[in-house]
Each structure stands twice: as C-alpha cells, then as structure tokens.
Amino acid sequence: MTIRWQSAVALGTAVAAAIALPQATNGAPPRTDVQVSVQPTQLSVVGLPCFPGNLTLTMTNTGAEDRYADLTLDPRGPLQLSRELFSSWLPAVDPDQPVSAPVEVRVPRDTQPGNYSIELEVDRSKVTVPVTVNPLPAKGPGSNVALGEQATASSTHGNFAVCGGVDGDHDSAHWDTLTGWNDGTRAVFPDNYAVTLAAPTTINRVELYTLDTAQWPAATNGLRDWDVQVRSGTGDWQTVAQVRGNTLGHVVSTFDPVQTDAVRILCLAGNGNTYSRIVELEVYGS
Numbered sequence: 001m002t003i004r005w006q007s008a009v010a011l012g013t014a015v016a017a018a019i020a021l022p023q024a025t026n027g028a029p030p031r032t033d034v035q036v037s038v039q040p041t042q043l044s045v046v047g048l049p050c051f052p053g054n055l056t057l058t059m060t061n062t063g064a065e066d067r068y069a070d071l072t073l074d075p076r077g078p079l080q081l082s083r084e085l086f087s088s089w090l091p092a093v094d095p096d097q098p099v100s101a102p103v104e105v106r107v108p109r110d111t112q113p114g115n116y117s118i119e120l121e122v123d124r125s126k127v128t129v130p131v132t133v134n135p136l137p138a139k140g141p142g143s144n145v146a147l148g149e150q151a152t153a154s155s156t157h158g159n160f161a162v163c164g165g166v167d168g169d170h171d172s173a174h175w176d177t178l179t180g181w182n183d184g185t186r187a188v189f190p191d192n193y194a195v196t197l198a199a200p201t202t203i204n205r206v207e208l209y210t211l212d213t214a215q216w217p218a219a220t221n222g223l224r225d226w227d228v229q230v231r232s233g234t235g236d237w238q239t240v241a242q243v244r245g246n247t248l249g250h251v252v253s254t255f256d257p258v259q260t261d262a263v264r265i266l267c268l269a270g271n272g273n274t275y276s277r278i279v280e281l282e283v284y285g286s
C-alpha cells in the first residue's frame, strides 16, 4: 500500500510549535539573559535517509549588554544532528532581535524505535527536545520501495529539497510546500533524479508524478521526455522504459522484472522548456 501524505507527515515531521524558555536549575533563577526557543518543541522521526526531522533554534538576547552566546546540542542515543553547536553574536537591541539556525535530525535505519531526546544548553540553562523514533514503514510486496530512501539529483533549485520527490506526497496541489523536486538549471537538459534503494530489489514498475495543476498543467509545465533507468551490478545505468511527448501528471512505466539497487529518471525535456519537475517518484516490484 502506498504511504500517503498524512502518514508521511506523521513519520517525517512534527507537531505544533511553541516557545520553550530556559528552565532554572536547582530552583535557582535562570542564569541567562539569552532566551532560547525551538520549533517544533518535539520531533517524530523514522530511520529513512530522506525523512530527516528539522528543528529551528532561536536565541534572543533579552539583556542590556551585547554578548556572544553558545547554544550546545547534546543528542541522546542514536540521534545524529547536522550541528551540535550554534554560536552567535547577540547585540542588545530594542526591540529584541532573534537569531535562528536550522538543525537536521537523522537516525540510522536500524535504530530501535522509542523515545530519545536532544538536550540544549545555554549558560547552564537547559531545554529538552523529546524525539520519538518510529518503526520503519513495512516495504513488502506491492509497496513503494523508493519511499524515504536517499534521493540525489544532477542539480536542485534553491527553493526545493531533493528529498521532496520521495516524501510520500504525490499531490501536485502541495507543490508550493516544496514536496517535489525541481532542477536548478533552467532550460538546460538533461537533468537526472535518482533514488538509492535500501537493498537490491526486483522491480517492474515506476510511477512518476510531474507537476500538474489547473494553474500549472503538465502540458505546459510538466516533464515531457524521460528515460527510466536502473543501476546494474557494474554501476552503469540501463534504460528500461522511455516516455516521450508526455502531457499528463501521472505516468506509469512497466518493464520486465529487473533486480537493482537504484532507479534514475533521466530527464530529457520539459514542457515549456524550463525545468524538470518531479512531484513524486514511486518504484514497485511485481
């Protein structure tokens, strides 16, 4: 069964945001004039490479003196952070001027599901961000084996995320929320978008969703010509299906069963001759 957007959200992203103030330790008043907030205040992640959790850290100097501050992040258990230190100069200005930085949270595929945390600390004042690691989605026969796996691309437009094409959301209506992949070389082809599978898998079908809305129809904005390719044991890419002259938002390519550890879309042309746009790439076995 395809995992759709709602469950993908539950797997990969998080709950409502709020402000977390530094807590006093040992009953003493807070020792810091740096206010820390984290959005969201807790995370839910899964051990798939393209489903990282994302936090935004914010420090605000609420005191009267300019200062420098170090926010340290201590991941507990198997959590892997894109940074474990956020340092910033914090001028004392009125109104207060918050300074923010993103943090990506990943867990290895074999992580034991359960509850973990990230401990944040500034001036010995601490904030705890609870992190729930969810079980991996079942990828049995008939499921989309590309879901959440590592995506790579020849280029990616700065407003987009390369993982958007394997995030479980194939609805073009969500395009503005960056749930798809858009290449970064306007009017230059070919481009390519690839996903590495968790293990060698026998597949026989690829479903590609390209941009297709009332405002941005596939016939003028979607992908037009592409090859579906699989990676061979020697690392070469072999074409297993070709699509030419497409004007639809959803195209199914079937081919003889082949075992492979990666699938690639070689994008040869886009309608409107602008960009390669993939809302979702799905890969299935027989």
Ligand SMILES: [Ca+2]
Pocket: 164, 165, 166, 167, 168, 169, 170, 171, 179, 180, 279, 280
């Ligand atoms: Ca998507």
